[in-house]
């Protein structure tokens with residue numbers, strides 16, 4: 089059984105309402121092309137800057153962006169991964185902001201939410217410095233969503249660099265991994281494609297990464313190059329750096345075929361090594 093997926097590589101501005109309008113028109117365009125699973129980029133409603141996260145943060149279910157996502161999924165009868173947004177939530181340690189991806193089903197119901205578990209705190213000489221932990225809290229769940237096609241893992245950007253997280257999703261049944269992301273012009277050229285292809289080949293899954301378009305007027309220059317990779321490591325679609333929608337037809341039979349012919353998951357030597365998972369994947373709502 090195959091279905092069409094789309095990634096909306098949108099240009100993010102400093103206006104939340106403009107970002108939502110832009111998302112709406114790109115999603116409608118993708119729907120008109122037959123896409124049934126649509127993925128938006130990391131922080132698609134908000135500039136990727138620590139100074140903006142608190143101002144743009146909103147709560148589920150009453151926030152403007154999450155309401156828009158639920159309604160859009162329902163109106164268009166699609167599965168919709170709302171990239172990520174700054175989510176404000178009450179926690180045991182007080183109010184916190186998370187980098188959160190909300191995933192809605194075609195009835196507009198939230199299937200899962202993933203709060204980015206690995207915060208992007210890095211300092212690259214001659215390149216980029218960023219400390220998400222200055223404003224963001226970190227999630228503590230491995231997120232796998234049940235859909236009508238298959239189980240789907242959900243992670244955000246820097247999370248993709250941790251093979252254990254991806255493998256944990258796959259051991260829980262994921263045949264696809266969706267990654268709203270915003271690499272940059274330092275780490276993007278070096279690591280984006282190779283990391284996504286490697287995660288796909290190691291785990292024999294589809295891997296789909298959605299980046300914002302590069303906005304040279306913004307403080308953070310996203311890499312772009314949204315990518316759809318199949319379980320054999322073939323690139324099915326790749327964006328440039330500007331605003332565009334990329335599409336691919338997903339044939340899940342390919343996951344089974346590749347795993348049958350090259351049985352990596354079965355050949356693991358769990359008598360020698362084993363992945364210990366402390367968190368239960370949970371449909372957090």
Ligand SMILES: O=C(O)CCC(=O)C(=O)O
Pocket residue numbers: 130207208244245246247249269270271272275276279
């Ligand atoms: O891992 C990287 O190089 C980029 C990560 C990033 O930009 C993010 O997590 O938002």
